[in-house]
Amino acid sequence: MSPEYAMRGQFSMKSDVYSFGVLVLEIISGRKNTSFDETNNSHDLVTYAWRLWNNGTALDLVDPIIVDNCNKSEVVRCIHIGLLCVQEDPIDRPALSTILVMFTSNTMNLPVPRRPGFFDHTRPKDPLDTDQSTASKSFTVSTDDASITSLYPR
Template identity: 50%
Template structure:
């Protein structure tokens, strides 16, 4: 779900682009977006792809069924386009016609992707320290009141 829709309820053409980018990354990796539940890994597939992209290790994303070396450059292009589609700011995402052009024409130079939405997670140590500070309060600092009838 696009961040602008999840956070503010705003839906646009760029919301569909975000979903398309997630779908592209799922196809390339052979994994679902929500298949990452390990503490040491990013929150989701988008975060995992972003981390590997920044480490110049995007080839590790490729599903073993697609690991044929003759198509690695094409798959890397798909990863880059997917990351362009999931950028945090909707204005920065390409249009669908731009995406089609990027996928069809190898001569089009692709811009470097910017940080995608939903890639950060609170660390376990930080989360535990927050819980101990809050005591019996909820995560947002509000108290929980029990109402009893008279």
């Protein structure tokens, strides 16, 4: 799920691009983003991939089952494209047509990926969390005065 959809409910073609980037990283790594094991203090696959990319060890992301039987430069290019798709700002994500060209053209230079969405973000604190006394918190609650008088049609 793209950051802009999760945080603000905004959905666009770039949200699909984000999801596609996550899918690319899942295929390459053989791991699901939703059941990530927090390797190297990363809470999700995207953060883990980004850290490996920045450390120059992107091939460590590759599923051990395929790492010895793949074209390393093609896999690194796929990781690169996946990271471009999960950029934090939707404007920085490539269009679907551009992604197709990136995958089919080895001569196209790829831009340097920036920080991905959700990188090292923590979950927003739940306002109903009971860390402190609930007596010290106040909430605005609305009451719906509408009522139903007949449960069956006449």
